[in-house]
Amino acid sequence: MRQRFSADHYTNGIRAGDRLVLSRAITLVESRRTDDQSLAQQVLESVLPNPDNAPSQSVRIGITGVPGVGKSTFIEAFGTYLTGLGHRLAVLAIDPTSQRSGGSLLGDKTRMETLSMNPHAYIRPTPAGDSLGGVGHRTRETILLCEAAGFDVILVETVGVGQSETVVHGMVDFFLLLMLAGAGDELQGMKRGIMELADALVITKADGENVAPANRARVEYQNALHLFPPTGTGWFPPVLTGSALTGNGVDTIWQTIQEHQQLTSQNGYRAQRRQEQQLTWFRSLVRQQLESRFYDQPGMRDRLALVETQIRAGTLLPGLAVQKLFNQPN
Numbered sequence: 001m002r003q004r005f006s007a008d009h010y011t012n013g014i015r016a017g018d019r020l021v022l023s024r025a026i027t028l029v030e031s032r033r034t035d036d037q038s039l040a041q042q043v044l045e046s047v048l049p050n051p052d053n054a055p056s057q058s059v060r061i062g063i064t065g066v067p068g069v070g071k072s073t074f075i076e077a078f079g080t081y082l083t084g085l086g087h088r089l090a091v092l093a094i095d096p097t098s099q100r101s102g103g104s105l106l107g108d109k110t111r112m113e114t115l116s117m118n119p120h121a122y123i124r125p126t127p128a129g130d131s132l133g134g135v136g137h138r139t140r141e142t143i144l145l146c147e148a149a150g151f152d153v154i155l156v157e158t159v160g161v162g163q164s165e166t167v168v169h170g171m172v173d174f175f176l177l178l179m180l181a182g183a184g185d186e187l188q189g190m191k192r193g194i195m196e197l198a199d200a201l202v203i204t205k206a207d208g209e210n211v212a213p214a215n216r217a218r219v220e221y222q223n224a225l226h227l228f229p230p231t232g233t234g235w236f237p238p239v240l241t242g243s244a245l246t247g248n249g250v251d252t253i254w255q256t257i258q259e260h261q262q263l264t265s266q267n268g269y270r271a272q273r274r275q276e277q278q279l280t281w282f283r284s285l286v287r288q289q290l291e292s293r294f295y296d297q298p299g300m301r302d303r304l305a306l307v308e309t310q311i312r313a314g315t316l317l318p319g320l321a322v323q324k325l326f327n328q329p330n
Contacts, residue, residue: 007042014047014149019122022149026124029141044141047148058147059261062168064158064194065178070204070244071157074178076112077244082153082254083120090151091115091123092142122151140171140281169197170280173270174257177201181210181217195221196228198237200256206241206249214241233269235260300325 010028013021029040065071072093079089091112115121124142143154158168169175177198195201201221206214222239230236238256242249264270294300303325310316316324 007039007046010043011046014145017150022145025145026142030138044144047145058152058154060143060154060172061257062156062172062175064165064168066180069178069180071178072112073244074204075155075157076115077247078250079115079121081250083118087153088151089121089153090146091155091157092139093123093125093157165194165197170277174199174260178204180204181213199260200237201239202253203241205243207243207246233264234267235263
């Protein structure tokens with residue numbers, strides 16, 4: 001049985017930068033047990049930043065890209081560069097989940113061996129579970145805990161291009177889209193919506209013979225972005241090239257992120273974005289609570305099984321089945 005501690009134990013340990021306590025607190029947040037969730041909320045409330053809801057000084061960066069683009073390799077090179085500058089880095093890597101065991105399939109500490117040994121970096125692989133697009137629904141809480149532990153740069157890595165981009169965009173300050181050059185038509189099949197979410201695009205693996213194709217891809221993507229409507233933030237997403245192998249371009253990527261943060265802090269968009277994200281988080285939790293309470297009603301599982309049997313048999317339409325479930329008294 002897992003050992004339980006008081007809320008003060010978690011709070012003090014997190015503020016002291018104790019990684020073991022931080023990991024235990026994150027496990028507490030991810031737990032579905034009612035008693036764990038109650039304790040987790042106490043811890044979260046106690047480590048919250050100033051009550052005036054001003055944005056923290058940390059930078060939250062979402063990173064996504066097509067399969068094979070080298071997200072983990074890029075994060076390792078980027079993270080090593082950032083820690084070399086004196087930053088404390090937390091990487092929240094959302095792993096695909098095994099449908100049998102419920103655990104992570106990839107295990108990011110094995111994919112980022114160098115960074116996992118870095119004393120100024122903290123890597124937390126999180127099973128995606130059944131949440132939308134492979135983003136753990138407790139990632140927002142984990143971000144707060146990492147910030148309270150003193151990590152000033154938070155990277156959130158997604159499984160890959162898909163529905164998760166919208167979710168991740170709703171919890172970060174800067175959204176970075178990694179792309180490959182030379183993979184056929186550069187723009188064919190690229191979802192417009194994903195490109196519109198990006199604050200910057202990076203053509204990866206721009207080294208050796210790939211330098212020229214990467215530069216061509218950069219121009220093509222930059223021209224494509226010019227066709228998109230302005231974001232209204234005063235920021236125009238640049239397209240950059242970089243190589244995790246040589247380290248070329250990594251400093252420019254960080255400089256770009258800093259320029260974006262400076263601009264959006266000055267014009268108030270950063271604070272506004274975080275406020276809107278808080279509302280999105282709140283609404284998401286309301287939906288989760290309503291769904292949970294619906295399914296947890298006494299006898300609901302049996303009633304669901306009955307109407308599902310009738311739906312399969314064709315004796316009950318789905319719309320009428322929903323009305324039947326909601327109108328039937330407990």
